[in-house]
Amino acid sequence: MKLLPFLLYTTLFSFFILSAAFPSEGTSSDTEEEINLRYSISGHVKDASTGEELIGAAVVVEELNRGTVTNVYGFYSVSLSPGFYQLKFSYIGYESAIKAINLNQDQMINIELTEDIQLLKEVTISAEGPRAHVRKPEMSVNKLQIKSIKRIPTLMGEVDVIKAIQLLPGVQASSEGGSGFSVRGGNPDQNLILLDEATVYNASHLMGFFSVFNNDAVKDIKLYKGDIPADYGGRLSSLLDVRMKDGNMKKFSGSGGIGTISSRLTLEGPIAKDRTSFLLAGRRTYADLLFLPFAKDEDVRNSQMYFYDFNAKVNHIFNEKNRLFASAYMGRDVFGNVFARMAFGNQTYSLRWNHLFSGKLFSNFTLIHSRYDYELGTPEGEANSFNWKSRMKDYSAKADLNYFISPEHTLKFGVISTFHDFEPANAKGLGEQSLVTEFSLPSNFALENGVYVSAESALGERWNFKYGLRYSSFHNIGTATVYNYDENYKPTDSIVYESGEFFNFFGGLEPRLAASFMLNDVSSLKASYSRTRQYVHLAQNSTAGTPLDVWFPSSPNINPQISDQVAVGYFRNLWDDRLEASVEAYYKKLDNAIDFRDHASLLMNPYMEGEIRIGDGSSYGLEFLLRKNSGKLNGWISYTYSKTERIVPEINYGNAYTAPYDKPHDLAIVLNYEITNRIWVSGNWVYSSGLPVTFPTGRFEYMGNIAPVYSNRNAYRMPEYHRLDLSISLAGKDKPNRKWDWDLNLSAYNAYARKNAWTINFVQDDNDPNVTHAEMTYLFSIIPALTFNFHF
Amino acid sequence: MKVILAIISILVPGLWNCTERIEVKVDSTFTRLVVEGYVTTDTMAHWVRLSTTSDYFHNQPAPAVSKASLRLDDGEVVHTLREADTLPGWYFTDSDFYGIPGKTYTLNISDLDIDGDGLMEEYSASSELRRVNPVDSITLRYFNAFGTTGYEVQVYAWDSPERDWYSFKVKKNGIMLTDTLTEMNVQSDEFFNGNYTHGITSQFLSNEKPDEIVEIGDTITFEINGITEDYYYYVIEAQSQIFPQTPLFSGPPANIRTNLNNNAIGFFVAYSAEYSSTIATSDVVDGGVNQ
Incomplete structure (x- = not known):
């Protein structure tokens, strides 16, 4: 049954590849020779003031009304028959440039676009050229400008790319204020989060309230919610592609901010003008420095609590054909008090080499190392003193090639290989007094x-x-110990594999297809199908997750998770392209979806695989987005209706249950209004159904306590969630000879102090032990914050 | 493990500050028999309590189940339990009864109709009575951290070379202080099997609870029980469902295990007990300020 669609697909696929490689596009009078005689125009599109490459800038051949967009390295290429052409280069917030070309040989044209002084004026250029949104065969994708992200009011004034994407259709915050997110009903571990091509395994700081991305160091973010490009794989639900700035090629500059909980500083500049540049960015919270020293209690005073991020990047242009980028990210959270201490963090490193084989063939070769680790322990000298570590490391090598055959055809191909090294747990006693035996999971x-x-x-x-x-x-790959489990998931025996032994294999095809059909100049229909496979999974059993959750690989006991998704959409520009509108419907089916048994024990458990229960999942939804990118008033409205279910034979008596991140209704309104050049106000309002929960429907007494008897899993919902955030910003006066500019931002998170339930607990009354109450805990009342930002 | 998570949750600032009561409407579920019963190595009248589940906001004591027949089978002898006249639902053995380590005890319950269909039902549960090593000694240590004061009960004992599961309780002057499921501490020797305990903290007394305030001359008695693995997990699961749960650390709520059959819930457990006492001295009480 599965063979037929596969054969059909491969046949179609070969046909398309062939037609792309040997294009027969054109009028019937075209001869073979004329077709073959094509010259390429290629180059980079950059920001004139910083030399930063612009990602997704539009390059349109005006005579043909056809074009292309720059890739993630700001590179474009179009191949045309000889002749005279006008090329128009455009990018949102920048003045367009037109270049006349007499094409009689391959040409390299680098274009620098100047930022529009009248910021975001009422001329519509969407990020990828007019109507690219409608025309491109790309759906379930959202791109956010870092500029507009910076205007969204945030928790404690910390601008956060992940909080911004949570406001998009189909994306839900996994818990209040958290930076975990669920895409189209998927689990947070089904999102591939890349920073300059390196996987970020835990994008959270401070128990999830802040993300690891320092917005000053970020150039571009793009979220793929369905139709993930074939270049990427390994996660079921989404790809969040975050690109760091390369560093100013023209002049030394800096930006930074002093906020309520943290300060940040970014420095960038040329090492050799227009050839080599660097970027250094740091951020650190300072609650521990500012507030803890004044605490009355000595134990509080001696506590530690901070996180930091450090981004560094260098890039060098050897010549028109070769460029090297080295990027690094290091971040860490540290907590400690008299009882315990904990630290966790990510590190990512990537080294990329852009090489042009020709004006038509662009390549990028990447070496990546990323790691995540945590440690946890108690002070030395006690009987229970211990130190516990967990670590995972990835090493990847990757090659990606883009072949720009003609304005109508582009071919991409490549290969990636990643070596994963998981060290789930190692705990040992500290000091002679400790009775803790060394304990390691292999x-x-x-x-x-x-x-x-x-x-x-x-x-x-x-x-x-x-x-x-x-x-x-x-x-x-060995060394490994694999346990076998009986039908009750109890370990029976184990097999030990030697070092370097390849002992288990999974593999499969992942087709990715999309098509768009222009109904007219301003509207289109699109459809897509994609299959994704996921081989590494996160042992996370709580909704918000903790830094202690560990990743684990597929194995002889755990099959890879597989997702098939189809989506259809209607895209339309309105009001002379000022408004972009889209409606998408999707259906997603999950095979081998991972869940865990009741009361699962996922940490320090050698038989963790025995805690896993495998089932199927499904999700469908309807997503609306209306977006205005330019003008004094800009922003978007997004609404999602969706439903996500799971069936796991051993959970909920084998009956279908609502998935943990299912929120049927989810609405976000994000608006920004420029009152004058110097003053702007922003607001967002979110409304969603409450998350599904399991409540007690009965109770019993045992040893002086009242214990619950539960409903079916996720049979109830938390109260509905809504919240308004507001901010007002004032920028410094624009003086011609001032070397720096500033703005001051006052924000209020949860402006009308809605008490949104974070958790609901059922507790026994203090005075009458027979009486029970439901008690909700909410995290935030209104949270004001003041942030001062500067740029020079 | 749970202790570690509790420590981490303390580190997350202010999470517990904003709590308020809310109205929640929940449905009803069918009535189940609830069994709470113990066999220990102490010589005394042992008891089994029978009650039923009720609606969650029932707000009355659990309905007692009376007039049932209860038999306790140790593999050789069958003991009959009798319901107390003054305590409906509480069934007692003779007062000279004690459990013997190594034996498996089975509780059989009959002559009751929980589902109200007019037909009598039968229930049963079994538990092995595991032995436990004696405790060499205990000490009290005063603590004062984050504005909370109290005492750690530190224990010196050998853990046996076999896998063990323990529960820890504390008495003051003969009165049980840790008399609820949530105050009892259970521990598995997974990470210290066969080791000497070197005075590990095994229970806490908090000055915030009036009955736990220690005065000079008080006798503090530590009780260690050798329990079954199944009962250990019963207590862990029950505590995790009774303590407040958070989206950070808690998995999905789930029903607590039982060793009873036939849809009954609760637990019947057999365990051994050893004791060790210390007298609170002036250098310990309140950190020695009264010396």
Whole structure:
């Protein structure tokens, strides 16, 4: 049954690849020679003041009304027959540039666009050129400008890219104020979060209230919620692609801010003008420095509580054809008091080499290392003193090639290989007094590979296609101890594999298809299908998750999770392209979806695989987005209706249950209004159904306590959630010879102090032990914050 | 493990400050038999309590189940339990009864109709009585941290080379202080199997609870029980469902295990008990300020 669609797909796929490689596009009078005689125009599109490459800038050949967009390295290429052309380069918030070209040989044209002085004036250029939103065969994708993210009012004034994407349709915060997110009903571990191509395994600081991304160091973010490009794999639900700034190539500059809980400083500049530049960015919270020293209690005074982020990047242009980027991120959270201490953090490193084989063939080679670790312990000298560590490391090598065949056809292909090293837990006693025996869970090793090819083709004036195929594979590698489990999930025996032994294999195809059909100049219909496979999973059993949750690989006991998703959408620009509107419907099916048994024990458990229960999941939804990118008033309204369910034979008596992140209704209104050039106000209002919960429907007495008897899993819902955030900003006067500018931002998170339930507990009355109450805990009342930002 | 998580949750500032009562409407569920019963190595009248579940906001004592027949089978002898005249639902053994380590005890309950269908039902549960090592000694240590004061009960004992599961209780002057499920402490020797305990803190007394305030001359008695793995997890699961739960650390709420059959809930457990006492001296009480 599964063979037929596969054969059909591969046949279609080969047809498209062939048609792309040997384009027959054109009028019937075209001869073979004329077609073959094409020259390329290629180059980079940059910001004139900083030299930063612009991602997704539009390049349109005016004569053909066809074009392309720059890739993530700001590179574009179009191949045309000889002749005279006008190329128009445009990017949101920048003045367009037009270049006349007499094309009689391959040409390299780098363009620098100047930022529009009248910021966001009422001329509409969407990020990827007029109507790219409508035309591109790309759906379930949201791109946010870092500029507009900075205007969204936030918790404690900390601008946060993840909080911003939570306001998009199909994306839900996994808990109040948290930076975990669920895309189309998926689990937070089904999101691939990349920072300059390196995986970020835990994007949270401070128990999730802040994300690891320092907005001053971020250039661009793009979220793929469904139709994930074939270049990427390894996660079921989404790809969040975060790109760091490269560093100013023109002059030394800096930006920073002093906020309520943290300060940050970014410095960037040329090491050699227009050839080499650097970026350094740091952020640190200072509650421990400012407030703790004044605490009355000595124990509080001696506590530690802070987090920091450090981003560094260097890039060097060797020549027109070669460029190197080295990026690093380090972040850490540290907590400590007289009883315990804990620290956790990510590190990511990537080294990338852009190489142009020709004006048509762009390549990027990447080496990546990313790691996440935590440690936890108690002070030395006690009988229970211990130190506990957990760590995971990835090493990847990657090659990506873009072949720009013609304005109508682009081909991408590449390969990636990742070595995973998981050290789930190592605990040992501290000091002679400690009675804790050393306890280690064995490390796991695995090799994950992906190879892909994908193409984008225009067929006539109306049709655009994107079709890709990815093949991914996964090998478990020794040293390893694999337990076998009986039908009750009790370990029976184990098999030990030697070092370097490849002992288990998974692999499979992941087709990714999308098409758009232009109904007219301003509207289109789109459809997509994608399959994704996930080989590493997070052992997270709570909704918000903790820094202690560990990742684990697929294995002889755990099959990879597989997702199939179809989506259809209607896209339309309104009001002379000032408004972008879209409606998307999706249906997603999950196979081998991972859940955990009741009362699962996921940490320091050698038999953790025995805690896993495998089932199926499904999700469907309808997403609306109305967005205005320019003008004094800009922002968006998003609404999602969705439903997500799971069926796991051993959970909820085998009956379907509502998935933990299911919120049927989810609305977000995000608005920004510029009162004058110097003053702007922003607000967002979110409304959503409460998260599903399990409540007690009965009770019993045992040893002086009242204990619950529960409903079916997730049979109830938390109260509905809503919240208004407001902010007002004042910028410094624009003086011609001032070397720096500033703005001051006053924000109020939860402006009308809605008490949104974070958790509901059932407790016994203090005075009458027979009486029980429901008690809700809410995290935030109104939280004002003042932030001062500067830039020079 | 749970202690570690509790410590971390203390580190998260202010999470527990904003709590208020709310109205929540919940449905009813069918009535189940609830069994709470113990067999220990102490010589005394042992008891089993029978009650039923009720609606969550019932707000009355659990309805007692009277007039049932209860038999306790130790593999050789069957003992009959009798319901007390003054305590409906409480069934007692003879006062010279004691459990013997190594034996498995089975509780059989009959002659009761919980589902009200007019037909009598039968229930049963079994528990092995595991032995426990004696405690060499205990000490009290005063603590004062984050504005809370009290005492740690530190224990010196050998853990046996076999896997063990323990529950820890504390008495003051013969009166049980840790008399509820949530005050009892259970521990598995997973991370210290076969080791000497070197005075590990095994229970706490808090000055915030009036009955736990220690005065000079008070006799503090530590009770250690050798329990079954199943009962250990019963207590862990019950505590996790009774203590407040958070989206950070708690998994989905789930019903607590039982060792009873036939849809009954609760637990019947057999365990051994050892004791060790100390007298609170002036250098310990309130950190020695009264010396």
